[in-house]
Amino acid sequence: MTTTEHDLEIELDPKPVHDRPLLEVMGLTKHFTVGRGRTRAVVRAVDGLDLTIRRGDTVGIVGESGCGKTTTGRVLAGLESPTGGEIVVDGRQRVDESTRASRRDLRSLRRRIQMIFQDPLASLDPRIPVGESIVEALATQRIGTPQERRARAVALLQRVGLSAAMADRYPAEFSGGQRQRIGIARALAVGPDLVIADEPTSALDVSVRAQVVNLMRDLRDDLGVAFLFISHDMATVRYLCDEVVVMYLGRVMERAPREALFAEPKHPYTQALLAAVPVPDPVREAQRERVVLSGDLPSPVAPPPGCRFSTRCPLATDLCRTTEPELTPLPGGRAAACHYV
Amino acid sequence: MDASQQMSPEIAVEVRGLSVEFPTANGPARAVTDVSLSVARGERLAIVGESGSGKSVLSLALMGIVGGSGTITGGEVWLQGQDLLALRPEQLRRARGRDIAMVFQDPGTSLNPVISIEAQIVAPLRRHLGLSRAAARERALQLLAETGLPDPARTLAAFPHQLSGGMRQRVMIAMAVACEPTVLLADEPTTALDVTIQAQIVDLLSRLSSERGSAVVFVTHDMGLVARFADRIAVMYAGRIVESGPVLDVFAAPQHPYTRGLLASIPAVDGPLPDRLTQIDGSPPPLTELPAGCAFVDRCPSALPQCSSSQPALTERRPGQVAACWATATIDVSHREAVSA
Numbered sequence: 235m236t237t238t239e240h241d242l243e244i245e246l247d248p249k250p251v252h253d254r255p256l257l258e259v260m261g262l263t264k265h266f267t268v269g270r271g272r273t274r275a276v277v278r279a280v281d282g283l284d285l286t287i288r289r290g291d292t293v294g295i296v297g298e299s300g301c302g303k304t305t306t307g308r309v310l311a312g313l314e315s316p317t318g319g320e321i322v323v324d325g326r327q328r329v330d331e332s333t334r335a336s337r338r339d340l341r342s343l344r345r346r347i348q349m350i351f352q353d354p355l356a357s358l359d360p361r362i363p364v365g366e367s368i369v370e371a372l373a374t375q376r377i378g379t380p381q382e383r384r385a386r387a388v389a390l391l392q393r394v395g396l397s398a399a400m401a402d403r404y405p406a407e408f409s410g411g412q413r414q415r416i417g418i419a420r421a422l423a424v425g426p427d428l429v430i431a432d433e434p435t436s437a438l439d440v441s442v443r444a445q446v447v448n449l450m451r452d453l454r455d456d457l458g459v460a461f462l463f464i465s466h467d468m469a470t471v472r473y474l475c476d477e478v479v480v481m482y483l484g485r486v487m488e489r490a491p492r493e494a495l496f497a498e499p500k501h502p503y504t505q506a507l508l509a510a511v512p513v514p515d516p517v518r519e520a521q522r523e524r525v526v527l528s529g530d531l532p533s534p535v536a537p538p539p540g541c542r543f544s545t546r547c548p549l550a551t552d553l554c555r556t557t558e559p560e561l562t563p564l565p566g567g568r569a570a571a572c573h574y575v
Numbered sequence: 576m577d578a579s580q581q582m583s584p585e586i587a588v589e590v591r592g593l594s595v596e597f598p599t600a601n602g603p604a605r606a607v608t609d610v611s612l613s614v615a616r617g618e619r620l621a622i623v624g625e626s627g628s629g630k631s632v633l634s635l636a637l638m639g640i641v642g643g644s645g646t647i648t649g650g651e652v653w654l655q656g657q658d659l660l661a662l663r664p665e666q667l668r669r670a671r672g673r674d675i676a677m678v679f680q681d682p683g684t685s686l687n688p689v690i691s692i693e694a695q696i697v698a699p700l701r702r703h704l705g706l707s708r709a710a711a712r713e714r715a716l717q718l719l720a721e722t723g724l725p726d727p728a729r730t731l732a733a734f735p736h737q738l739s740g741g742m743r744q745r746v747m748i749a750m751a752v753a754c755e756p757t758v759l760l761a762d763e764p765t766t767a768l769d770v771t772i773q774a775q776i777v778d779l780l781s782r783l784s785s786e787r788g789s790a791v792v793f794v795t796h797d798m799g800l801v802a803r804f805a806d807r808i809a810v811m812y813a814g815r816i817v818e819s820g821p822v823l824d825v826f827a828a829p830q831h832p833y834t835r836g837l838l839a840s841i842p843a844v845d846g847p848l849p850d851r852l853t854q855i856d857g858s859p860p861p862l863t864e865l866p867a868g869c870a871f872v873d874r875c876p877s878a879l880p881q882c883s884s885s886q887p888a889l890t891e892r893r894p895g896q897v898a899a900c901w902a903t904a905t906i907d908v909s910h911r912e913a914v915s916a
């Protein structure tokens with residue numbers, strides 16, 4: 235791939251002089267109220283989440299289906315407002331868009347934090363050529379003159395391995411992997427500091443997935459963009475991420491540098507998760523002992539008292555069933571929320 | 576007829592010489608070309624391959640469905656001895672759900688967004704199994720629990736947008752297995768699921784095939800899942816099956832260069848981390864401009880002159896394993912010992 239980042243002025247703001255993390259999240263909650271009358275219930279989708287992302291880092295979020303990963307991503311991207319907690323971007327408290335509807339702030343936030351989804355078709359307008367989609371994203375952010383926008387759109391498409399001629403084609407004319415690269419190009423167009431990628435590769439075949447993952451790695455190295463990578467694909471997380479956050483039922487169970495997490499998972503839930511990853515080798519698969527988590531599946535409508543994982547944890551004691559463990563720092567830049575690590 | 580036929584396992588579904596085309600501005604797009612396959616009762620076949628290679632179109636055709644303006648331009652589909660393409664619409668409707676059921680690739684769009692999950696799941700249960708409303712509801716709750724959904728009652732009452740991606744996917748699976756169909760088609764049934772839930776779904780599908788003798792055909796990009804679950808694998812490229820055979824043999828000694836590239840692209844959850852993931856560079860030719868020869872030729876590391884001019888046929892490489900490749904047709908018998916050892 236010919237690299238064209240030299241003519242691509244991605245960084246629009248001067249780099250901040252302080253060295254605070256790009257994003258700090260403390261005690262974030264997002265609760266949904268569902269049903270009405272007798273069936274009214276509160277779904278605690280995200281329920282006290284702490285997270286830190288430094289500039290240029292790639293952080294992975296993994297965890298059970300329904301544990302609140304997408305909701306976290308949507309709240310951080312400003313697509314949904316939180317019900318509680320703090321979000322600090324570059325040392326500055328993020329204004330709550332519902333109370334102080336400062337349009338400029340929200341627009342600047344939307345520019346700095348971009349989100350891409352599993353299905354890139356959902357975010358690309360089928361009636362507009364893909365180059366035009368990128369131009370529109372730039373226009374919304376009032377970036378550049380019309381000619382500059384067009385040139386930048388083409389440069390971005392080339393950067394993700396597509397040709398200039400493809401700018402005039404419609405989304406339906408591309409394969410899944412190409413569309414995902416277009417989605418990435420569009421997210422990058424406005425010069426974000428952080429791209430939240432929600433299962434961006436899970437609809438792709440393994441070889442196309444490798445293309446997209448290699449691209450994300452190059453972009454991080456060349457442009458210094460931080461990624462929050464939400465995925466069920468543990469092998470790709472291991473390859474791509476600097477740090478991995480393990481969520482369960484709306485909270486963080488464990489956070490650790492990549493190597494440490496995969497080599498030595500501390501939290502019993504992380505251990506169960508890694509043990510369940512199927513290996514792409516039928517001989518080894520046939521011989522493997524399967525650890526199946528048993529016990530009651532907890533609901534985000536009524537999280538169990540004490541540790542959220544206690545209903546399925548093979549090591550749970552009475553303490554676990556009554557007292558919720560805090561996310562506690564451990565040596566090696568990692569942390570776990572378990573009474574017994 | 577003769578003894579060998581009596582001994583062969585009962586065929587649940589069989590496709591002979593199937594071709595499907597879609598009209599486009601640039602001429603017909605040949606999404607599926609001359610595909611033949613058969614699946615026995617209780618057998619588990621995995622279909623893998625490049626994005627856009629025709630996996631979904633093929634699995635829909637097994638249900639007698641062709642999307643949009645597509646047409647079946649040739650071939651036959653036999654479901655338990657009936658010619659599916661000759662059935663009248665109401666016969667086809669009856670067969671679907673009861674004899675053959677499908678988990679569609681995108682649960683986001685195949686669930687009706689304005690109808691509650693309860694209404695969507697209970698209606699087919701009543702129609703196909705003749706259950707009362709209360710009994711159908713009971714059965715639905717039980718099915719949802721079997722797919723590992725934490726609170727089946729909340730899920731039933733919810734609308735699709737109130738569920739996470741993985742929750743929607745499990746609703747689709749519950750609906751498809753509800754009537755214990757003879758043939759279950761599952762198009763990427765676990766992409767939105769974490770590995771522990773995936774293991775549970777695999778158990779559910781395994782029970783369906785081993786206890787009820789259902790044939791399971793599933794499309795996936797997850798080679799770990801193939802290794803864990805499938806008996807046989809079929810690899811598609813640009814609308815054709817380019818290789819198929821027992822999972823053990825194909826993983827141990829892939830015969831088509833595309834299969835080799837695919838298997839080499841998988842990142843591992845353990846062992847040393849590569850600097851870059853192996854990828855197959857380039858992309859397949861447009862389906863409107865398929866070459867006279869092998870469609871993989873431009874990306875193939877072992878291409879020979881004849882590959883661009885003449886289409887290789889599937890030839891047997893080892894009992895039950897076939898591949899369509901000129902370059903490897905004559906070499907490579909060396910792996911046989913490795914596999915049987």
Ligand SMILES: Nc1ncnc2c1ncn2[C@@H]1O[C@H](COP(=O)(O)OP(=O)(O)OP(=O)(O)O)[C@@H](O)[C@H]1O
Pocket residue numbers: 266267268277278279297298299300301302303304305306534736737738739740741742767768769
């Ligand atoms: N708009 C909504 N209204 C009500 N509940 C919601 C809504 N969106 C999400 N939820 C609930 O919040 C919880 C978390 O959902 P979320 O989509 O964040 O999970 P996830 O971790 O991304 O799961 P998956 O891996 O399956 O995508 C789920 O229980 C879901 O039902």
Ligand SMILES: Nc1ncnc2c1ncn2[C@@H]1O[C@H](COP(=O)(O)OP(=O)(O)OP(=O)(O)O)[C@@H](O)[C@H]1O
Pocket residue numbers: 410437439597604606624625626627628629630631632633642643644645680862
């Ligand atoms: N309704 C339709 N109208 C026009 N073209 C279609 C239609 N459905 C599928 N196609 C085309 O047929 C080809 C095969 O598509 P298919 O969905 O079967 O691919 P796939 O192997 O399932 O890919 P993926 O892994 O991305 O799901 C693609 O080029 C697609 O654009």
Ligand SMILES: [Mg+2]
Pocket residue numbers: 303304305739740741
């Ligand atoms: Mg999600």
Ligand SMILES: [Mg+2]
Pocket residue numbers: 630631632680762
């Ligand atoms: Mg498909």
